[in-house]
Amino acid sequence: MVDPGLILRKIADLDVYLGQLREYAGISAEAYAADWKTQRIVERTLQMAIESCADIGEHLISDQGLRPPQGYADIFKVMGEAGLLEPDAVTVLEKMARFRNVVVHGYDKVDAGVVVKILRDNLADFDLLKKAALRFLSQ
Numbered sequence: 001m002v003d004p005g006l007i008l009r010k011i012a013d014l015d016v017y018l019g020q021l022r023e024y025a026g027i028s029a030e031a032y033a034a035d036w037k038t039q040r041i042v043e044r045t046l047q048m049a050i051e052s053c054a055d056i057g058e059h060l061i062s063d064q065g066l067r068p069p070q071g072y073a074d075i076f077k078v079m080g081e082a083g084l085l086e087p088d089a090v091t092v093l094e095k096m097a098r099f100r101n102v103v104v105h106g107y108d109k110v111d112a113g114v115v116v117k118i119l120r121d122n123l124a125d126f127d128l129l130k131k132a133a134l135r136f137l138s139q
Contacts, residue, residue, distance in 0.1 A: 002063040007133050010056045014130065017049040018123055025119045033112035042115060043103045050100040053093060053129045060084055060136055072097035076129075084136060089128035096125065 024032075024042050032038055050072070057075040061068075066082050069075040073094040080090035099118070103110060 002059065002137070004137050006059060007056055007137060010052045010059075011130050011133060014049055014052040014126060017045050017052065018126055020045050021049065021119060021123055025123070027116060027119065029112045029116045032116055039110070039112075039115075042119065043110060046115070046118065047100050047103050049126060050096050053126060054097065056129060056133050057084075060133065072100060079132070085128070085132050089125075089132065092122070092125045093129060096122075 021042065024038065027038065032042070054072050054075050057079050058069070061075065061078050061082075064082060064084075066078050069078050076085060076090050076093035076097065079085040080087060085093070099114070
């Protein structure tokens, strides 16, 4: 059974992280690349935001008895397969999950330009998951 309180807490956490990230939305790629403290704050906060989305997704997947995801990006694919996320949201959130894997596992060097683009253009993409979760709770 879905725990609405858990979902709402995760959404509240996500809102806090997004507010913190917005403080850095005006940074240039050069300034970002030159400041390791800012990199650490932004990358860790993005990781926590993405993980909040994944936690929400895993909870909904479990509640619905859907197939177990095979990784972070697959969480959003499973949600899409079940109609819990629109296809465009699946694509965006899968990319965010892959970005999280780069940050966490160091598969590749984090590109300052990519991070700055996320800060400027993609923070609203997290709303796609929030809206889906709230829509689910209102059913």
